[in-house]
Amino acid sequence: MPAGPAAPPLGLYVHIPFCETKCPYCDFNTYAAIESLMPSYTRALEREIAGWGAWLGGPALTSIFFGGGTPSYLPTRDLARLLRAIDAAFAVAPGAEVTLEANPRDCERERLRAIRRAGFNRISIGVQSLDDQELRLLGRRHDAAGAIAAVDAARVAGFDNLSLDLMFGLPNQFVASWEHTLAEAVALAPDHVSAYALTLEGGTPMEADVRRGRLAEPDGEIAAEMYRLAIDLLAGAGLAQYEISNWARPGRASRHNLAYWRNEAWLGVGPGAHAHLFDNGMASLGALGANGARFAVVKPPRDYIRAAAAWEPPAAPVTRASLAAVPFLDTVEAVSDATAMGETMMMGLRLNEGVSDAAFAARFGKPIAQAFPEALTECLDYGLLCWVDGSLRLTDRGRMVGNEAFRRFVVEAAMAG
Amino acid sequence: MDAAHIRNFCIIAHIDHGKSTLADRMLEITGTVAARDMQEQLLDSNPIERERGITIKAQAVRMAFTHTDGDEYELNLIDTPGHVDFGYEVSRSLAACEGAVLVVDATQGIQAQTLANVYLALEHDLTIIPVVNKIDLPQSDQERVKAELKQAFGFKPEEVLYVSGKVGTGVKELLHEIINRVQQPAARPDKPLRALIFDSKYDSYKGVMAYVRVFDGVVRGTDRIRMMATNSMADVLEVGVFRPTMAKVDELAAGEVGYIATGLKSVGECRVGDTITLYRGGADEALPGYGARKPMVFAGMYPSEGNEFHELREALERLQMNDASLVFEPEQSAALGPGFRCGFLGLLHMEIVQERLEREFGMDLVVTAPSVVYRVVMNDNSVREIARPTDLPSGGEYQRVEEPWLRISILTPSRFLGPMMDLISSKRGEFKKTEYLDSAVVKQGDPDSLPSSDPRVLLEADVPMSEVLVDFYDQLKTRSRGYASLDYTVGEYREAPLVRLDVLVNNQPVDALSLITHKDNAFSQGRTLVERLRTLIPRQLFEVPIQAAIGGRIIARETIKSMGKNVLAKCYGGDVTRKRKLLEKQAEGKKRMKRIGRVEVPQEAFLAVLKMDK
Ligand SMILES: Nc1nc2c(ncn2[C@@H]2O[C@H](COP(=O)(O)OP(=O)(O)OP(=O)(O)O)[C@@H](O)[C@H]2O)c(=O)[nH]1
Ligand code: SF4
Ligand SMILES: [Mg+2]
DSSP states (O other): OTTOTTSOOOEEEEEEOEESSOOTTOOSSOEESOGGGHHHHHHHHHHHHHHHHHHHTSOEEEEEEEEESOGGGSOHHHHHHHHHHHHHHSEEEEEEEEEEEEOGGGOOHHHHHHHHHHTOOEEEEEEEOSOHHHHHHTTOSOOHHHHHHHHHHHHHTTOOSEEEEEEEOOTTOOHHHHHHHHHHHHHTOOSEEEEEEOOOOTTSHHHHHHHTTSSOOOOHHHHHHHHHHHHHHHHHTTOEEEETTEEESTTOSOHHHHHHHTTOOEEEESTTOEEEEOOSSOGGGGGGOSSOEEEEEOSOHHHHHHHHTTOOOOSSOOOHHHHHTOTTEEEEEEOOHHHHHHHHHHHHTTBTTOEEHHHHHHHHSSOHHHHOHHHHHHHHHTTSEEEETTEEEEOHHHHHTHHHHHHHHHHHHHHHO | OOGGGEEEEEEEESTTSSHHHHHHHHHHHTTSSOGGGOOTTTTOOSHHHHHHTOOOSOEEEEEEEEOTTSOEEEEEEEEOOOSGGGHHHHHHHHTTOSEEEEEEETTTOSOHHHHHHHHHHHHTTOEEEEEEEOTTSTTOOHHHHHHHHHHHHOOOGGGOEEOOTTTOTTHHHHHHHHHHHSOOOOOBTTSOOEEEEEEEEEETTTEEEEEEEEEESEEETTOEEEETTTOOEEEOOEEEEESSSEEEESEEETTOEEEEEOOOSOGGGSOTTOEEEESSSOOSSOOOOOOOOOOSEEEEEEESSGGGHHHHHHHHHHHHHHOTTOEEEEEEETTTEEEEEEEESSHHHHHHHHHHHHHHSOOOEEEOOOBOOEEEEETTSOEEEEOSGGGSOOGGGEEEEEEEEEEEEEEEEGGGHHHHHHHHHHTTOEEEEEEESSTTTSOOOOTTSOGGGSOEEEEEEEEEHHHHHHHHHHHHHHHTTTOOEEEEEEEEEEEOOEEEEEEEETTEEOGGGOEEEEHHHHHHHHHHHHHHHHHHSOOOSSOEEEEEEETTEEEEEEEEOOOOOOOOSOOOTTOHHHHHHHHHHHHHHHHTEEEETTEEEEGGGGGGGGGOOO
């Protein structure tokens, strides 16, 4: 790791809550038609970043991820300012992964060139589908040709680490059309692919349409078939699956997302962003305890701007109490041993590498079998999990019904703690 | 108070005709309840009664009222439930009274339970005061109801009173008429004490509270008493009356209604229908009383968590102290473990007991499909009564099986007579007779008329009780668009070709899912049942066959496919807590499941048979 052996890993997530229009299936904390807030928002974010940098003692960052929302929708000069603020407040490790999520509509060559120059070295393009009719159903404003052009532009602009976001299991979607999208996507030679099944979130217009029978309910069986197809097709194209919904060429797995799945520390800034900090060896986090705290920033952008714009980090060390006093934080939860173990399993089992028993024991003082006797036995019995080289992994069957495995660990943890 | 100034009456009616609301106005007018404490259907004090808007338990109140003669009278009112399941409560209440206020909804006219309740009141020799209620409603039709009352029961038009329980019109006049028409209690205060227990309730401080009507003698808060049937003895802790909350008094004298706190710890020692007398110098002969009503239906109740058996027993015992009609005994199910076979007066009663166990005692229950009591005549001519399907002996051991029938009466506007007849024959029923209730008053055959202006027909039929259980009432309401009403009494046992239908889940027979059914229906029922179970039991991690069998022969099969895909699709933005909580919540849903072998079966599955449309 270029960050040097001594620097504990720390990721930074930056939330950009702006979108050109709101897609009907989306329940992220993002808004259309509040572009007028962009300048004050950027200033508040700069302030928050500077504050955290100071409070945490300017630690090294191993990854930075601009997500949203639509980060590419923010003017390039604002993106550049934010990266400068991060550089000033933290020690961005040489070679750190710096990702920007981008909408194909924002991907003109010149703009991408500027973004690349500003310091972003990875781009994740929200393609979703390469079928125009499906894109309309999803309320996306780009078409397949636009998505393909966006990928070309990104390559020309110098992005050699490029990811595509795809969705399957849509209302009325045929397996054949998903196969078409996958084939076209593979033809674009991405370094990384994320493929998510559509989930109908309560409160979204699409969910309401399905509930009222105006839109066909996506068929779970068909979605399962599409998922199997993705696994086969992407593997055939040299993209190895490394997580339930993620595939990458060798060395191109998302460093930032791996931090979530490995239950490492990360910081989140901007409205609705989540963070998980604990005593990972960084001097400034020593008072937080081994499992530390998870916390989230308030969601409404205006509330956030008001609370963050004038923030001065406290002199007190980072503890749960001092976090709870931060004006723009919404929830701060202590993480118990049991919860931390349950979450480590829930997240770690998503990865193809699984959860290493040795690493688990090093972190929690006991092996998995001792922490989760029941869940483990049941999952092994049902063939959901298997041991490979000292790591516990999902089997192929288990990957299809991952929640059945995750649930058992989370519940056993809840009963224990 | 001397008996000449006491009137004991109950309010009877078809369900929802406004008994409890009328009682509200009486409480108000007599100043029994202060205006600020008043609320709608005040006597429906149980939360389930309030939520459902129905009376479940009869409730007594004492009121004081000044009559036109200037004297103050003591009025003891008992509000009764209207639902047919609780007919037993009505008959018990009637035994404590000399008069009955018969309430008829002016927009609906006479309904099935109106008839049933009038016959009950006549059996008890009560003076009946017919009252037409809800006259404030624009669609009320007083003329028509008056004519019906004459036609059906021979009430003279001048006997009928018109009130609105909601607004209060006519209620004061009704109170005066009660004093004028209802006889004073035939009380003999100088005779040895005889008090009829018409209800009971358990109080954790005062033990069993016997609700009594004193017929002879006097009972005081210091007496030692004897229950004549059980021969148990108790020292009275206090006597009192209902205002409507319990209020202590020095004595209850012949003719009065009130309660006796017995300090007894078990209702068994102080049974409803028994007579209380004094321990020393008591009466020799008990009052006629009434036998306990036998439960109509039985169902198994099991704790979802096997280890809560003792909690469930305690909860049932506590409930029984306030609900004399509930019976239970322990039973063991191979699939569900230890539990209880419980007897109920009907499905509503069963539902309410289940709800109270869940709400008041925090029990998490699995309830099996209700069954009637079958009679099996064995080869040696002995007779076995069985209340659960798995108790049906195997084929060669018995001569025949008999099932209970009900005598039902349906009151319907004539235009729905056809659909009602169809319903009866689809339920293996035998039609008995029809009678036009009011042909004399309403002209027939106007095609534009409302159903409510049709002449009404009383239809009598015999139907197997098991067929009435399933969805008879819902069908009756649907097929008559809500206009028909139903009442029934228990009829005779009749032989029937009955078979036991067994269900196998994942190749294991599940005793709790077995049912007894008519041979001709068995195949189609078996198919519907496995089909329903397939939709009710969620997919498991493996394929689960569901089979129906008769006598070991499989007659229907469905397969629950194994779970396809259920990964939380997004794992984005790091909201790990939310994902964890989602999984925890899913697991909570599973708690309401019962594990049979490796299969998680939801509680509703055990009642699937109730929801089968044929
Ligand atoms: N408009 C009007 N509505 C009434 C009158 N009396 C009762 N109601 C309404 O009729 C419904 C049933 O009233 P209840 O008093 O609960 O009837 P009930 O006979 O005690 O019902 P059960 O105890 O369940 O048999 C309620 O919604 C009352 O508000 C009345 O005089 N006029
Ligand atoms: S672009 Fe992405 S973040 Fe914005 S509304 Fe659509 S799905 Fe949501
Ligand atoms: Mg009532």
